[in-house]
Amino acid sequence: MTDTPTIHFKEQALALLPAGANFDACLTCGLCSSGCPASGIENMDPRKFIRMAMLGMDRELSTTPWVWCCTQCKRCQHVCPMSIDISQLVFLARSNWPRELKPAGIVRSCELIQATDSTSAMGLPPEDFVFVVADVLEEVRSSQPAFAHLQAPMDKKGAHFFVNQNSREPMNEPDEMVPLWKIFDLVGADWTYSSKGWAAENFCMFAGDETAWYEVIKKRVAAVEELGCRVWLNTECGHSYYTMWQAISRFGLEVSFELESLISYYARWIREGLLPVNSDWNRDGIKFTVQDPCMIVRKAYGESIAEDMRFVVRTLVGEENFIDMQPNRSANYCCGGGGGFLQAGMTDHRRTYGKRKFDQIAATGAAYVLTPCHNCHSQMEDIGHHYGGSYGVVHFWSLICLSLGILGENERTYLGPDLLALLA
Amino acid sequence: MSATARDHWCDLAVIGSGIAGFAASIFATNRQIATAQVGNTGAIAYTTGYLDLLGSLYADPNPLVNPWQGLAHLRQEEPHHPLSRLPVELIRQAFNEFTTFVTNAGIGYTPPGDENITALTPVGTGKQTLCLPTTMAAGPLALAARRAAVIVDFKGLKGFSGRQVVANLRHCWPELCSARLTFPGMARGEIYPEVMARALEVAGTRRELADQLRQAAAGAGCVGLPAVLGMHHPDRVHQELEELSGLTIFEIPTMPPSVPGIRLREMFEQLFPQRGLTLIPQQKVDRLSFTDDGPLLELADNYGPVTIRAKAVLLATGRFLSGGLVADRNRISESLLQLPVSQPAERAEWYRQQYTDRRGHPIHRAGIEVDDSCRPVDRNGRVVDPRLFAAGVILAHQDWIRGRCGAGIAIATAFRAVAAAEQLLRR
Incomplete structure (x- = not known):
């Protein structure tokens, strides 16, 4: 059996400290552990991790499976008075695990991403993606007269937006792509899919495989550059944004396009009147809450995108029907679907982690959670079922189209009976 | 970029x-x-x-x-x-x-009065303060009246011991005793006040805890708890627990990191x-x-x-x-x-x-x-x-x-x- 090499964590931790920070200032106050949903799993927590590093317990840290339960959400750093970033040490530890000992699901997803030009973690090759898009488009055009003109451009050179797409849609629920196309149609966006580098997931970072992470991003950057798009538009996914945005500075990549999140554009299009959504449809006062994905809120944009998201939700469901989770925005808890946890095969641990998210949602009493992240989406559905919750999880695009009265019959997968009744 | x-x-x-x-x-x-x-x-x-x-x-x-x-x-x-x-x-x-x-x-606070209040510390000593959260207000009153009370702590919660609080106060507060409970849904491992407080924002957790408190009070009528009564609606959580349990309930601050902050x-x-x-x-x-x-x-x-x-x-x-x-x-x-x-x-x-x-x-x-x-x-x-x-x-x-x-x-x-x-x- 392969051994895991031992990392000198203290040395690494000291090298990774931000300017002005030092471990002497760590009071072991425990804000990190107290605020971490992974605390206690595998008998580990962030404070213990740091103290063990300082004590030179490198063997234990190099081999603890806890590094696959920490989602690297950076909440520990966020609440630490000394700004100590434990997630970087976790990334280091993940990188250090021999490939054959790493959780097979994450490794496999990274391999599949590298296997085709699609960069799809589900291994969907370019020609299949092109086929599915064309097929679904054809179906919509013929079955929905109001959208007989609908476009889903592929490899359109010079388009303004290069739009990525989580593989789950073309692979498992292709009709879920349609609401987004309708939104683009409505606002008159100049956009395109690409047959290459289109996928919105990147498990190579979660696998701790820096080389593969870099290769995937290089492929995606090349795909955007090849089409000459101005904006790489990240759709409703969290880590696909973070892995691209972070990689560009981490690996010193030169790119000639902007990285943007679809959430900001939803907000902008609503403000500009291009997306005339309102909450009139919500006549029964159905309550909604929103999940801030760590990858785009705490770890990237910060409060600005959290505000955009709330503006969109309030407009969509009505001010009085929006209930914020507590805590929220940059202080929000990771749901436990991040970091490859969903793919890691550690179901019990993942659900233990997710209990805090479940409590947060339950405390709102909301009937639905909106989130622009596929991993958050899957995890919140799963913990909802597991802990006996009664809430649903919906994409923004579904609710936007519902509000506009253009949500097709096949596009209602995530709507519960209360929402479906409104459409009847 | x-x-x-x-x-x-x-x-x-x-x-x-x-x-x-x-x-x-x-x-x-x-x-x-x-x-x-x-x-x-x-x-x-x-x-x-x-x-x-x-x-x-x-x-x-x-x-x-x-x-x-x-x-x-x-x-x-x-x-x-x-x-x-x-x-x-x-x-x-x-x-x-x-x-x-x-x-x-x-977050309700008592208004500043003319005199200091002798409030409780996490180890059961007294300290002088001017204003305190309303969730803690009944503690100093119970102390002043020497009212029969139970200090409750929780399995797995470090830094707060009902026995310690009682040991430090018993000389002046004879009808004080302690009890240890298992916090709803947190039977194993180390637990944190922050996590408990957030869990008490959920109605089901409040109901379970209220049942346990009623039993632990054993006729005392008054219960002191570590400061975990909710994070965003502490007064509501406090009030509801009092109603559900029929007890007077007060919080005592915990060691840092602490919920009130x-x-x-x-x-x-x-x-x-x-x-x-x-x-x-x-x-x-x-x-x-x-x-x-x-x-x-x-x-x-x-x-x-x-x-x-x-x-x-x-x-x-x-x-x-x-x-x-x-x-x-x-x-x-x-x-x-x-x-x-x-x-x-x-x-x-x-x-x-x-x-x-x-x-x-x-x-x-x-x-x-x-x-x-x-x-x-x-x-x-x-x-x-x-x-x-x-x-x-x-x-x-x-x-x-x-x-x-x-x-x-x-x-x-x-x-x-x-x-x-x-x-x-x-x-």
Whole structure:
């Protein structure tokens, strides 16, 4: 059996400290552990991790499976008075695990991403993606007269937006792509899919495989550059944004396009009147809450995108029907679907982690959670079922189209009976 | 390309997010001053939730009963103490405004009274304070009345022991006993007050806990718990638990990180942006400079550089823990502007021989010098910049720990500094 090499964590931790920070200032106050949903799993927590590093317990840290339960959400750093970033040490530890000992699901997803030009973690090759898009488009055009003109451009050179797409849609629920196309149609966006580098997931970072992470991003950057798009538009996914945005500075990549999140554009299009959504449809006062994905809120944009998201939700469901989770925005808890946890095969641990998210949602009493992240989406559905919750999880695009009265019959997968009744 | 600059403009920039910084933002927004606040976690998560004005006079080993009279003594003994330099009426106003704001925002506080309250510490000793969260208010009353009560702790919760609280209080509170419960849904491993508090925001958890409390009370009618009664609606959680259990319930602060401080921080972080304040949480200012146009704050968050241009700036950066003061082997300095720091002449004088020396340690009295308008002054007593103000425990000539006066200094000097800044801004 392969051994895991031992990392000198203290040395690494000291090298990774931000300017002005030092471990002497760590009071072991425990804000990190107290605020971490992974605390206690595998008998580990962030404070213990740091103290063990300082004590030179490198063997234990190099081999603890806890590094696959920490989602690297950076909440520990966020609440630490000394700004100590434990997630970087976790990334280091993940990188250090021999490939054959790493959780097979994450490794496999990274391999599949590298296997085709699609960069799809589900291994969907370019020609299949092109086929599915064309097929679904054809179906919509013929079955929905109001959208007989609908476009889903592929490899359109010079388009303004290069739009990525989580593989789950073309692979498992292709009709879920349609609401987004309708939104683009409505606002008159100049956009395109690409047959290459289109996928919105990147498990190579979660696998701790820096080389593969870099290769995937290089492929995606090349795909955007090849089409000459101005904006790489990240759709409703969290880590696909973070892995691209972070990689560009981490690996010193030169790119000639902007990285943007679809959430900001939803907000902008609503403000500009291009997306005339309102909450009139919500006549029964159905309550909604929103999940801030760590990858785009705490770890990237910060409060600005959290505000955009709330503006969109309030407009969509009505001010009085929006209930914020507590805590929220940059202080929000990771749901436990991040970091490859969903793919890691550690179901019990993942659900233990997710209990805090479940409590947060339950405390709102909301009937639905909106989130622009596929991993958050899957995890919140799963913990909802597991802990006996009664809430649903919906994409923004579904609710936007519902509000506009253009949500097709096949596009209602995530709507519960209360929402479906409104459409009847 | 992956770093996007953002610029903010405001009239008053508050640096720091402890009690002083948040108090300054309360006073500023109440006065319609366009305010921006930036500061990282700091020490607020370590507070008990008590708002002390003055709990001890250094010369007197006895707890101080009347803090308002105590201020008069303080003025004689320590004329340079920040509280000695403020009119008593102003301090009262500051406390009133602060507690009213916080209460209206959803975290009930008892209003400042004429006398100190003897409140409970996590280990079951008493301490003098002026105001406390309403979730804790029944504790001192039960203590004063020697009412039969049970102190409850929880399996897996470190740093709070019902037995310890009882052991320290039993000599004066005979009908006090303790019980240990298993917190609903947290039967295994270490558990944290923060997690328990959030779990009690869920109705089902409250019902389960209320059942357990009723049994544990065993006819006592009154139960003391670690401070875990909800995070965002503590008064509602408290009230509902009392109704469900039929008991009088009070919280006792826990060891840090403690829920009452996190409650305050998360409440401020939500409320201020709604009131138009620009809040940049969890970040430290890297550089503060004064241009012809006004103070310029520079910092960076995950997303890139941020600047704040203000007309006036208020330093509420705290002491060593929060980074307002830094010490090397020999000297103590102020971190942002290198303001002169009043301090012992040599390192050898920082500490006294005995840790528990009643006179306290000289290092605790180090800090920056200000004038009566809370404007930092240089070694010659000249105002460093008329647009610069300072508040809180960064100020010199006080030992807030020994004097039990940390919140008092923070709230009162923030009030004074904001009033002075307002004068400047209205000019």
